[in-house]
Amino acid sequence: MGFVERSVVFLMVMMVAIKVSNAAVHKVGDSSGWTIIGSIDYKKWAATKNFQIGDTIVFEYNSQFHNVMRVTHAMYKSCNGSSPLTTFSTGKDSIKITNYGHHFFLCGIPGHCQAGQKVDINVLNVSASAAPTKSPSALASPVPVASTQAPSPNNASPLIVAKGAFGIIGLAMTVLVFSIST
Ligand SMILES: *[C@@H]1O[C@H](CO)[C@@H](O)[C@H](O)[C@H]1NC(C)=O
Numbered sequence: 001m002g003f004v005e006r007s008v009v010f011l012m013v014m015m016v017a018i019k020v021s022n023a024a025v026h027k028v029g030d031s032s033g034w035t036i037i038g039s040i041d042y043k044k045w046a047a048t049k050n051f052q053i054g055d056t057i058v059f060e061y062n063s064q065f066h067n068v069m070r071v072t073h074a075m076y077k078s079c080n081g082s083s084p085l086t087t088f089s090t091g092k093d094s095i096k097i098t099n100y101g102h103h104f105f106l107c108g109i110p111g112h113c114q115a116g117q118k119v120d121i122n123v124l125n126v127s128a129s130a131a132p133t134k135s136p137s138a139l140a141s142p143v144p145v146a147s148t149q150a151p152s153p154n155n156a157s158p159l160i161v162a163k164g165a166f167g168i169i170g171l172a173m174t175v176l177v178f179s180i181s182t
């Protein structure tokens with residue numbers, strides 16, 4: 001294999017590795033699981049998570065008493081489980097997230113959704129939502145990455161900027177340079 005091919009293969013392996021390492025498993029309701037006991041606030045639970053494509057959502061419950069229905073937004077709002085998109089009922093359902101946007105689920109047992117057994121898994125499109133954060137007010141932001149993106153003409157060396165803002169690209173360049181020298 002030539003250096004270009006080797007580099008391309010290496011980069012692809014790296015990208016896959018990054019994707020795999022980012023994939024998380026989210027157990028709905030954490031240790032409580034999928035239930036109406038304890039009036040779990042699934043909206044609050046979902047708000048603390050950072051859902052990504054490739055992540056897995058796990059619903060754990062007693063299948064004698066509950067189920068999981070994937071529904072539309074309208075059905076979610078009105079707790080109407082009469083025509084779900086999909087129904088899961090194993091008691092331990094793993095659902096892999098494959099696209100952006102809202103994924104609405106509720107328990108189809110009468111009364112349970114009304115009691116709060118419903119969850120909205122919202123997968124943000126990071127590339128779309130990242131754009132508005134590139135504001136000149138980066139100095140006020142506590143996020144370290146933002147400060148490296150701000151133009152600092154005085155003393156920031158291009159290398160440091162590259163390392164901070166483009167860590168992955170920088171790493172890829174290092175790999176390419178390494179490939180050239182071997
Ligand atoms: C639930 O949805 C079905 C079909 O989407 C509809 O026919 C039915 O009237 C709805 N039920 C309620 C209570 O809104």
Ligand SMILES: *[C@@H]1O[C@H](CO)[C@@H](O)[C@H](O)[C@H]1NC(C)=O
Nearest residue numbers: 099100125126127128129131
């Ligand atoms: C995600 O955001 C990017 C950039 O705004 C856009 O081009 C792309 O279509 C979006 N993808 C989805 C699935 O919304």
Ligand SMILES: [Cu+2]
Nearest residue numbers: 066107109112
């Ligand atoms: Cu239920």
